[in-house]
Amino acid sequence: MSGERATLALRVVPPAVLGFGRGRRLIERNLLVARRTWWVPLSGIAEPVFYLLSIGIGIGKLVTSIPGPHHSLIPYAPYVAPALLASSAMNGAVYECTFNVYFKLKYAKIYDAVLATPMGAADVARGEVVYAMLRGTAYAAIFVVMMAALGDIRSAWAVFALPAAVMIGLAFSAVGMAATTYMRGWTDFDMVQLALLPMFLFSTTFYPLSTYPRWLQVVVELTPLYHGVSLTRSLTLGYVGVGDVGHAAYLVAMGAVGLAVASRRIRTLLLR
Amino acid sequence: MPGEPLIYGRGLVKQFGTVRAVDSIDFAVERGEAFGFLGPNGAGKSSTMRMIACVSPRTSGDLSVLGLDPDRDGARIRGRIGVVPQEDSLDLELTVRENLYVYGRYFDLPRSELRPRIEQLLRFAQLTERGDDRVEPLSGGMKRRLTIARSLINEPELLLLDEPTTGLDPQARHALWDRLYRLKSQGVTLVLTTHYMDEAEQLCDRLVVMDRGTVAAEGSPQGLIGRYCTREVVELRFGPGESERHADKVADIPERIEVLPDRLLLYTDQGDATVEAVQRRALAPVSVLVRRATLEDVFLRLTGRQLVD
Numbered sequence: 001m002s003g004e005r006a007t008l009a010l011r012v013v014p015p016a017v018l019g020f021g022r023g024r025r026l027i028e029r030n031l032l033v034a035r036r037t038w039w040v041p042l043s044g045i046a047e048p049v050f051y052l053l054s055i056g057i058g059i060g061k062l063v064t065s066i067p068g069p070h071h072s073l074i075p076y077a078p079y080v081a082p083a084l085l086a087s088s089a090m091n092g093a094v095y096e097c098t099f100n101v102y103f104k105l106k107y108a109k110i111y112d113a114v115l116a117t118p119m120g121a122a123d124v125a126r127g128e129v130v131y132a133m134l135r136g137t138a139y140a141a142i143f144v145v146m147m148a149a150l151g152d153i154r155s156a157w158a159v160f161a162l163p164a165a166v167m168i169g170l171a172f173s174a175v176g177m178a179a180t181t182y183m184r185g186w187t188d189f190d191m192v193q194l195a196l197l198p199m200f201l202f203s204t205t206f207y208p209l210s211t212y213p214r215w216l217q218v219v220v221e222l223t224p225l226y227h228g229v230s231l232t233r234s235l236t237l238g239y240v241g242v243g244d245v246g247h248a249a250y251l252v253a254m255g256a257v258g259l260a261v262a263s264r265r266i267r268t269l270l271l272r
Numbered sequence: 273m274p275g276e277p278l279i280y281g282r283g284l285v286k287q288f289g290t291v292r293a294v295d296s297i298d299f300a301v302e303r304g305e306a307f308g309f310l311g312p313n314g315a316g317k318s319s320t321m322r323m324i325a326c327v328s329p330r331t332s333g334d335l336s337v338l339g340l341d342p343d344r345d346g347a348r349i350r351g352r353i354g355v356v357p358q359e360d361s362l363d364l365e366l367t368v369r370e371n372l373y374v375y376g377r378y379f380d381l382p383r384s385e386l387r388p389r390i391e392q393l394l395r396f397a398q399l400t401e402r403g404d405d406r407v408e409p410l411s412g413g414m415k416r417r418l419t420i421a422r423s424l425i426n427e428p429e430l431l432l433l434d435e436p437t438t439g440l441d442p443q444a445r446h447a448l449w450d451r452l453y454r455l456k457s458q459g460v461t462l463v464l465t466t467h468y469m470d471e472a473e474q475l476c477d478r479l480v481v482m483d484r485g486t487v488a489a490e491g492s493p494q495g496l497i498g499r500y501c502t503r504e505v506v507e508l509r510f511g512p513g514e515s516e517r518h519a520d521k522v523a524d525i526p527e528r529i530e531v532l533p534d535r536l537l538l539y540t541d542q543g544d545a546t547v548e549a550v551q552r553r554a555l556a557p558v559s560v561l562v563r564r565a566t567l568e569d570v571f572l573r574l575t576g577r578q579l580v581d
């Protein structure tokens with residue numbers, strides 16, 4: 001039966017993540033579709049990988065080290081790599097939860113059929129958000145392997161980089177899905193790019209927060225990718241502190257709020 | 273509970289902003305029957321069906337489906353019914369077989385149970401040969417049959433069909449009706465909406481005639497015709513806009529007369545005698561036709577308008 005391989009992939013995922021009711025049926029559906037277009041995600045992971053390689057080959061030679069926590073000096077590539085890791089988790093989640101969800105919501109009308117079954121609006125939101133989170137996590141996993149191969153991992157704390165990617169993926173997929181339910185047409189997706197690019201550039205990806213004037217520091221500290229970057233950087237560099245609990249809490253809270261909004265919006269849009 | 277209707281609505285209302293799509297309707301569907309909502313576009317049929325299917329909360333009134341309240345037990349009700357929506361909502365990214373599989377999984381059905389049921393439903397829908405094809409290129413009739421097969425994946429005791437044959441050619445319609453008869457003979461309760469009077473007459477044991485959100489009449493097709501119409505109708509066809517000026521000349525012959533822009537409808541229990549009487553008046557209509565009265569005539573009588581124009 002064609003669905004079996006898809007379900008097998010599901011069994012590999014920790015049950016804790018899947019303890020969320022019927023939403024996993026939608027994941028099963030998405031995996032069945034993804035089997036046919038397995039190459040599509042490759043383009044998404046290529047971007048941060050190219051960044052990583054170009055930095056190793058180019059900028060890393062010019063910028064030899066950067067001030068890290070506790071007055072340490074850190075070589076440039078291991079400094080930037082965890083930030084790229086965080087943004088790869090973000091990218092995977094956001095692509096899935098914006099473009100793909102919008103197509104299913106407005107054109108393919110997938111959820112209209114889903115909601116005629118015992119599945120509810122919250123199951124739809126949870127299923128899509130977790131699926132997008134898994135895509136983000138898969139990107140991050142590939143990226144972690146790349147980092148290890150290039151010697152950019154400097155601490156055993158890095159084993160927690162994937163759970164961190166799960167939180168980043170969750171936060172961005174939930175808010176991405178909530179935002180998607182407000183989109184009026186494809187042109188609105190330019191806004192997504194408009195939000196992602198500055199976040200990618202300014203979330204201490206390429207240089208520390210201390211470089212900015214105070215007001216800009218505050219703005220950056222309010223944005224989610226900053227917290228994701230800070231968390232992954234602490235883990236792969238091995239400077240874990242209490243602040244990281246705050247970063248994690250920020251991401252989880254963002255995920256919870258996004259999920260609640262997404263559920264409500266699916267309900268108002270489709271269960272009229 | 274024995275004797276309790278399978279679906280029961282009283283004072284049921286659905287309001288969209290300022291539009292009252294369903295304006296306080298009463299109805300009851302008994303187990304095992306085929307029940308219809310007949311009415312023109314915009315009558316409120318789909319809105320009613322969506323409330324019954326627990327995908328649209330009612331604005332006010334009472335509604336019970338399978339003895340449960342859709343507001344409280346929506347998921348449980350949906351688990352026991354099958355739904356064929358007005359617009360096919362098949363998953364175009366999946367094959368025919370995968371559509372059935374994934375939909376069954378939405379009901380939490382185990383794979384071992386689904387496997388034989390999918391093959392059986394493919395046979396029922398005459399789609400076995402197309403099982404591994406994409407859904408997109410299938411004909412309208414095939415897509416509709418697949419949608420019906422999909423709605424049966426959870427072996428529902430109640431099947432809701434919103435305009436099951438709209439847009440299909442006559443052959444595809446008859447093939448579909450045939451599937452529905454088979455389901456009914458297996459004891460599945462059918463609730464369907466249609467704006468085709470022949471479909472309502474063919475399929476429904478009982479129906480309500482809906483118009484502008486309200487129920488205009490209720491009964492069996494033959495009962496409604498008997499109550500609101502004569503047995504036969506003589507149609508006198510004239511050129512466009514000409515019928516009106518001939519109406520007075522024959523108005524005394526039948527029991528009742530309806531004036532349409534291009535036709536006069538003479539309601540009578542003796543069609544042939546009426547035709548002879550009309551011929552003596554030398555009107556020279558373009559054509560004369562005697563036919564059985566239909567639900568179309570009932571609708572015209574009740575609302576002064578035609579069902580499909």
Ligand SMILES: Nc1ncnc2c1ncn2[C@@H]1O[C@H](COP(=O)(O)OP(=O)(O)O)[C@@H](O)[C@H]1O
Nearest residue numbers: 272288291293312313314315316317318319320
């Ligand atoms: N989601 C909606 N929002 C606003 N108006 C609606 C909505 N759905 C239906 N209506 C309106 O309610 C009325 C009844 O529609 P509907 O139930 O689809 O009728 P039918 O199925 O008999 O053609 C129409 O006037 C329609 O425009």
Ligand SMILES: [Mg+2]
Nearest residue numbers: 317318319358
């Ligand atoms: Mg309708």
